[in-house]
Amino acid sequence: MKSNAKEMAPVEWLGTTYEIILSKEASGGAMSIVRAEAPPDSGPPLHVHQDADETFVILSGRSEFLLNGNRSILGAGETVFVPRGSEHTFRVVGDEPALHLVILTPGGFEGFFVEMGRDQLAIPDDMEEITKRAAQYHLAFTGPPLAAA
Template sequence: MTDPEPQIPPDDPRRQLAVVRPAVDDDLSHLALAGDIYTILLSGKQTDGRYCLIDMRVPPGGGPPPHRHDFEEMFTILEGQLRFTFRGEDVLVNAGETVNIPANAPHFFRNVSDQPARMLCMCTPAGQDEYFLEIAAPVESAAATPPEISEAEQNARRQKAARLAAQYRTELL
């Protein structure tokens, strides 16, 4: 006796088509974080927690501190060049290229050029979007300049990010 063919689950009519038009959607969340501007294009709420998609604008010198988390993270570079440090090894990634960070691996990225960089980041499953909403400062648009904040405010934000990291399956290194 052979096992029956696996069946695809039925369509879930509760889930809707999501179309994001950043040029006209004024309800997107734009966030200033670590000197970068992140726009949440698709949240975990919109994808039933399967993934989130974030448009990241990274100025020269920008990027997060070393960290790791228990979810996959894929970056497609749209503009510019970034240096990704993965398990202590550096790799330059240029516009048109994609890099995938496996779950649990230590990593970070930095814009080492003198030009702004832009990339799409997909996290699967979702959750990073919620973390960013908790720790980042809202800004008006993707083209906004990150707000000037004092050293005390920077320290307070770093402490909040560290305090909430485990809740969002992240470890700051």
């Protein structure tokens, strides 16, 4: 199958730019790959993907990850695997943005980033609507984002 990356414009949501590198449709449902560039001190609330494994490949910058209660700081060239059903989050640390490749198996969750970027829903102001839409992508929020140290 051919990648459709050139057909999809990047979207920006809460300061992070998401570019769909490989969509669910282009992979026959097997996976999706998203390139995400996130600013310092940014990161999502604690959450669980109920139906997808998630792999982060750190291309640049540094990010603190919380995975099932364990914290680690990862930099360029490092990878973290988040099995489906695992509670996790991350926060970009330092003064530089972080660039991640986010690989989801199976694909489909990339649609959440597209929706959020299109509609510009804000955390925490629009959390009720964000939570409702997240459930459609089998995502459940379980706690707050990581706080800056």
